[in-house]
Amino acid sequence: MPRSAPTLPYKPKPGEIPTNPGVYRFRDADGRVLYVGKAKNLRARLSNYFAPLHTLHERTRRMVTTAASVEWTVVASDVDSLQLEYMWIKEFDPPFNVRYRDDKSYPFMAVTLADEAPRVIVTRNRRIPGAKYFGPYPKVWAVHDTIDLMIRVFPIRTCSDSSYKKAMASGRPCFPGQIGRCGGPCSMKVSIEEHRAMVDDFVAFMSGGDQRFARELTARMKEAAAAMDYESAAVYRDKLQAIDAVLNKSALVLSDDTDADLFGIAEDELAATVQHFVVRGGRVRGVRASTIEKEIDISGADLVDQVLQRSYGDAAAADIPRQVLVPALPEEAADLEEWLSARRGKRVSIRVAQRGRKAELMKTANLNAQQALMLHKTRRTSDYVARTQALTDLQEALDLTEAPLRIECYDVSHLGGTNVVASMVVFEDGLPRKDQYRTFGVPETTDDTDSIHQVLTRRLAYLNRPEEADEPEPQPTDDGEVVAPARKKPRFAYRPQLLVVDGGKPQVEAAARALADAGHEEIALCGIAKRLEEVWLPGEEYPVILPRTSEALYLLQRLRDEAHRFAITHQRKRRRRDINSVLSEVPGLGATRIKALLRHFGSVAALTEATPEQIAELPGIGPKLAATVHEHLARR
DSSP, rough: OOOOOOOOOOOOTOOOOOOSEEEEEOOOOTTTTEEEEESHHHHHHHHHHHOOOGGSSSSHHHHHHHHEEEEEOOOOOOHHHHHHHHHHHHHHHOOSOOOEOOOSSOOEEEEETTEEEEEEEEOOOSSOEEEEOOOSSSHHHHHHHHHHHHHSOOOBSOOHHHHHHHHHHHOOOOOHHHHSSOOOOOGGSOOOHHHHHHHHHHHHHHHHOOOOHHHHHHHHHHHEEEETTHHHHHHHHHHHHHHHHHHHSSBOOTTTOOOOOEEEEOOOOOOEEEEEEEEEEEOOOOOOEEHHHHHHHEHHHHHHHHHHHHHTTOOOGGGGGGGESSSSSTHHHHHHHHHHHHHSOOOOOEEOOHHHHHHHHHHHHHHHHHHHHHHHHHHHHHHHHHHHHHHHHHHHHHHOSOOOSSSEEEEEEETTEEEEEEEEEEEEEEEEEEGGEEEOOOOOOOOHHHHHHHHHHHHHGGOOOOOOOOOOOOOOOTTSSOOOOOOOOOTOOSOOSSEEESSSHHHHHHHHHHHHHHTTTEEEEEEEEETTEEEEEETEEEEEEEETTTTHHHHHHHHHHHHHHHHHHHHHHHHHHHHHHHHTTTOOOOHHHHHHHHHHHHHHHHHSOHHHHHTTTTTOOHHHHHHHHHHHTTTT
16 A cells, blocks of 8 residues: 655645735744745645645755744735735744845945935945945955045045034034045035035935036036136046046946846855846946855745845835846746835836846856855865864764764766766865875766766775785985885775765665675765755665755765866866877877867867868868868768
């Protein structure tokens, strides 16, 4: 009799869940909110969570089995559900929703608009009441440089609040005012109202690089020069140069009437990085970076949805642009547009950049996100505290008797059963030991499990004969003395505490057979499957699911990725050697001509498809040699 599929005890009865739009929450036995989501149709969405457990994504299964109840709230519209979802995620911080870690290392320029006489400052504090922020900037000096240039054109206050109050009470200008670097009311040159007008111009320029200021200054300079007031003309000239310098610090990337935000996103199964490019007046005014920890499976489009909610949930209307460019349109793009338009007070569009300069800038944002993701993963595995935690977590999760101080990871790479190679990478104390990496040639096969068995059998054989090594012959020195050279260190002499294979249950079972055949079942073994990032142990029916924020999972992922990279690199080198060996058999074709052929055609496949006439077009290759090359490749 087949066993009936287990069901969740809190599963609502048929017909209980409404078909209206709304927001749902999963809670655990203590009432803590585990996950918040929204739906156009609550019944249709929630039914996905109550499908048979074996059909669910591993991490979704962990969420629904951890939960003890589910509740929902019906709302009037899809836009309302979007707003309510954002509010509840912010309020409850559910552990299974994506978790953001903003990059707080960048400084901002802030204008304290709530003050009687607003000032411009450099700060990392994003919570100044009523402040208008610009940036972030890559370095503190970049903000100071911009402010120094701007106050030449818009001489607004830069002094501290204490200096300002003291100056206003005493009637003596603050020190920056005395040296001409602060144009606030304490300098006695402008009134509170005149200063506020300069602040408004400062903010308007920084918000969009308003070209009207350049036009007005140019007109005034020309008028002063025509009236032979050369001193005033020189002042306007200097201000124009300052404006040009500010604009040149942020290169024009789009048309000067473009206000847009671009979101570049890179992700893997565990995390994502976001690069938010702020474009105002066609220029990149700032870049915001954040890292997202993914605890539950989420698609790229759904991730965009969450990123936009996070970015604009608390944003002022002035900080929401006319256009938002994203890598993929979320399913609720129309609802997001309506929500953003309501917050901005004007129309907002969400688009995927398809061509032109916007698409090129999006590529740049995505590239920055990919580099940030790689750096995020590298930093986590290179940090001593994180490495120690990873090894401890691995020992506990895999129930090892000792911490896996030496880990070997294996990956098999092939092209349709040809050029099969396997790689072995070694990590000691959580760090790569590249001097001990190895590659293996594998007989032609399309079976990864057989390849894994072969490679591990060959590697484990060395543990049974650790003293085997090539004994070098004694060599005489210059004075005739014969000295025995140092004995070479045996290959593979060190026993690993843990073997990791790239793959799931079949690959792990093949590796377990190799360990049993070699008599080394004391060595721990696991596999990491890329699709769901689950960890498989030999003989187990279900995988081990490590938390997505686990240092142990990051270490296993780094091992798997490094083994894959090393295998692919070796395979490409082998293919290049094979290609060169094939072409070197052609009479009259030397290394220089082989290199020229491959550079021109890009690959042997393209060269094989070329006609003798096309081959003969290359300098140094005549019709006869071209015909010989074509004939030789045709026989392959």
